[in-house]
Amino acid sequence: MKKVHMGAAPLLYPMPVMLVGTTIEGRPNFMNAAWGGIANQTPPMLTVAVRESRLTMKGLRANMAFSVNIPSSSLVVEADYCGLVSGAKEDKTSACGFTIFFGNQSNAPLIAECPLNLECRLDRFIELGTHTLVLGEIMETHVSESCVTDGLPDPVKMDPLIYISGVAKSYARLGEIVAPAFSAGLRIKKG
Ligand SMILES: Cc1cc2nc3c(=O)[nH]c(=O)nc-3n(C[C@H](O)[C@H](O)[C@H](O)COP(=O)(O)O)c2cc1C
Structure with missing residues (x-):
């Protein structure tokens, strides 16, 4: 198969859309992060x-705590x-009309409208170059009741927003389920 070389590029598809929540000077702030x-x-x-x-x-450095909120596709504009906008310029929480709640960590704001919320304790920073890798330990997971099936989180019901970079540079949603995991490959497994 003929390949086109693209150089060293951080390409992985798809990417999640995460709204990273921090508290800055007493105010909740959320940033879109796909990496x-x-x-x-x-x-x-x-x-x-x-x-x-x-x-x-x-906010990350001040609190050593943060949240990751997964928006559903209906929250694409927010x-x-x-x-697009920094919390240094606008109050994004009130502009989006987000309902804020807290779990065990008073400095990790969570968005009620997002079907999945992860409360994190910041473990360490790893400075890599253009970006700093933030490693967080997930302390609690909140799933909207309407997105639970048989006691398990149901990503199809969550309808999580996905980011696709490259030529398309767009938001997308989950596609069809094509096969069951941990069993589709059994057809070619030997023994
Ligand atoms: C789809 C998308 C993905 C993004 N992913 C990242 C990311 O992974 N890391 C990052 O530093 N900025 C990322 N950004 C840019 C920030 O979200 C943006 O600069 C934001 O205004 C920062 O907000 P803050 O200043 O309130 O923290 C992304 C933006 C978009 C639209």
């Missing part, structure tokens, strides 16, 4: 790559706005 993901199972950990210039970084 991040799950990092560890026990303890449960995730990462977010944040530029030092973001106001969010101020999510994009949180990626």
Whole structure:
């Protein structure tokens, strides 16, 4: 198969849309972040790559706590706005009309309208270059009741917003389920 070389580029598809919540001078602030993901199972950990210039970084460093809120596709306008405007310029929480609640950490604001909220304790910063990798331990997970099926989180019901970079540079939603995981491959497994 003929390939086109693109150079060294951070390409991975799709990317999550995360609204990273921090408290800055007593005010909740949310930033759109697509560069991040799950990092560890026990303890449960995730990462977010944040530029030092973001106001969010101020809140992360001050509180050593943050939240990750996963918006559903119906929140696309609010999510994009949180990626276009800095909390240094506008009060994004009231502009979006978000309902804020707190779990165990008083400095990690959570968005009620998002179907999935992860409360994180900030474990460490890893300075990499343009971005600082923020490693957080997930302390509690909140799932909207309407997105739980048989006691388990149901991502299809959550309808999480997805970011696709590259030529499309767009938001998308989950597609069709194509096969069951941990069993589709059994057809070619030997023994
Ligand atoms: C789709 C999308 C994804 C983004 N992903 C990141 C990211 O992973 N890391 C980052 O530092 N900025 C990212 N940004 C930019 C920030 O969200 C943006 O600069 C925001 O205004 C920062 O807000 P704050 O200054 O209130 O922290 C993204 C923006 C968009 C629209």
